[in-house]
Amino acid sequence: MSVYARLTELNITLPPVAIPAAAYVPFVQTGNLVFLSGHIAKKDGKPWVGQLGKNMVTEEGRTAARQVAIDLMGTLHAAVGDLNRVKRIVKLMSLVNSTDAFTEQHLVTNGASELLGDVFGDKGSHARSAFGVAQIPLGACVEIELIAELA
Numbered sequence: 540m541s542v543y544a545r546l547t548e549l550n551i552t553l554p555p556v557a558i559p560a561a562a563y564v565p566f567v568q569t570g571n572l573v574f575l576s577g578h579i580a581k582k583d584g585k586p587w588v589g590q591l592g593k594n595m596v597t598e599e600g601r602t603a604a605r606q607v608a609i610d611l612m613g614t615l616h617a618a619v620g621d622l623n624r625v626k627r628i629v630k631l632m633s634l635v636n637s638t639d640a641f642t643e644q645h646l647v648t649n650g651a652s653e654l655l656g657d658v659f660g661d662k663g664s665h666a667r668s669a670f671g672v673a674q675i676p677l678g679a680c681v682e683i684e685l686i687a688e689l690a
Contacts, residue, residue, distance in 0.1 A: 592641030604650030
């Protein structure tokens with residue numbers, strides 16, 4: 540099944556590439572690999588501010604990570620022109636704005652990982668890291684970067 544047919548089934552509309560907030564580019568391609576810069580969680584078009592373990596619970600963070608995955612797919616589409624060219628989602632790195640007592644960063648990140656699997660099937664299975672951090676730019680609750688391999 541086409542990636543776009545799957546997105547339609549899931550009622551997902553890909554957003555345009557966000558304008559970088561600092562001195563970087565949204566993506567870089569080298570050879571068959573595309574590296575996407577970190578994308579922060581957004582809610583209603585603004586940074587989704589919060590800290591897991593303080594004023595956000597795991598399930599809300601998971602929803603935020605899922606939203607980040609949608610934004611990442613929008614950027615990946617802009618980078619490669621056709622998501623069906625994706626041979627594999629290689630790796631995610633997830634930063635979760637969390638208290639020192641919060642230990643469910645991996646469950647928060649599942650929001651992104653599971654959606655990528657739903658959209659890309661076996662090609663969406665990836666390596667990943669999920670870190671708890673003291674702060675993310677603009678106070679966002681989650682930031683995720685992605686590496687993809689193209690066919």
